[in-house]
Amino acid sequence: MDPGRVGSTQTPAAVTDADLSLSSLYRELVRVAPRVYLPLLVLQWIALAANLAVGSLPQGPVRGATQALVPLVLDPVLTGTSLAYAHQALTGTGDRHFGAAFSRGVRTWPKLIATSILTVGAAMLPTAWLFYFAYRRFEAALLAGAAFWEVAVPFGAMIVLAVPGIYLGVRLFVTVPLHFVEEHGALSPLPRSWRLTEGHWWAAALAFMPLGLLVALLALPLSFALVGTPWAERLLPGNAAIAGIGPALRLVGPLGWTLYMLFCLRLIASGPAVRA
Numbered sequence: 001m002d003p004g005r006v007g008s009t010q011t012p013a014a015v016t017d018a019d020l021s022l023s024s025l026y027r028e029l030v031r032v033a034p035r036v037y038l039p040l041l042v043l044q045w046i047a048l049a050a051n052l053a054v055g056s057l058p059q060g061p062v063r064g065a066t067q068a069l070v071p072l073v074l075d076p077v078l079t080g081t082s083l084a085y086a087h088q089a090l091t092g093t094g095d096r097h098f099g100a101a102f103s104r105g106v107r108t109w110p111k112l113i114a115t116s117i118l119t120v121g122a123a124m125l126p127t128a129w130l131f132y133f134a135y136r137r138f139e140a141a142l143l144a145g146a147a148f149w150e151v152a153v154p155f156g157a158m159i160v161l162a163v164p165g166i167y168l169g170v171r172l173f174v175t176v177p178l179h180f181v182e183e184h185g186a187l188s189p190l191p192r193s194w195r196l197t198e199g200h201w202w203a204a205a206l207a208f209m210p211l212g213l214l215v216a217l218l219a220l221p222l223s224f225a226l227v228g229t230p231w232a233e234r235l236l237p238g239n240a241a242i243a244g245i246g247p248a249l250r251l252v253g254p255l256g257w258t259l260y261m262l263f264c265l266r267l268i269a270s271g272p273a274v275r276a
Helices: 022-055 061-091 098-144 148-171 175-181 189-196 201-206 209-226 230-235 245-268
Strands: none
Touching (some): 022 061, 022 230, 022 245, 061 098, 061 175, 061 245, 098 175, 098 189, 148 201, 175 189, 209 245
């Protein structure tokens, strides 16, 4: 299936298992990676530098406000730019330079924030309300020797209720990329994603497994290299021993955004374009 058919007037073709197989997706990812990796890596390191700069600020109201604003303002713009640039590379349509992708990322920021909140909220709703309670019981068990069942019951319930949250998260998998392929408001991508992912839940859930393994393989030597350095605590406060996961995620991030757009383009191309 050719991702460039998105938005065309041709009769849509049904997505097959072969279109969404790991071998098909990753062959296309390897093909397009040389065109997108370095520009998207720059965005990843901008985000990392911003987070490190915030973490180096002295404790106080300024640091607290900055920690809240940086993810709210910077991260969605960089995410939008990454997806827009990946879309340009995969479809070969429209403006193909980095400035156009950045402009789209900035313009899409308000809708991206709203859609992301709705998507994450829907995925977390079944279990998030139990998280605080479960954590407090676990803390009490460590400090005061709470009974086993007082810890096991909320944690068990949280794990069980995480299942529908995971299901919802995967069914809403396509919501954010839809903003870069079709015209949508904040709400309209949700039902559209739900229809597109019908019958493709496992393909969406497993698509990132190889990249997840790559992150783990990179994080291990990076964590060893960072142990004992001041950067470890800055990269992952309170978990300096595994601080390498941050740089590993940044190194793999360009491939992740490109694969995300590639997978979604193949789903979107199977149905008629929808205008909000």
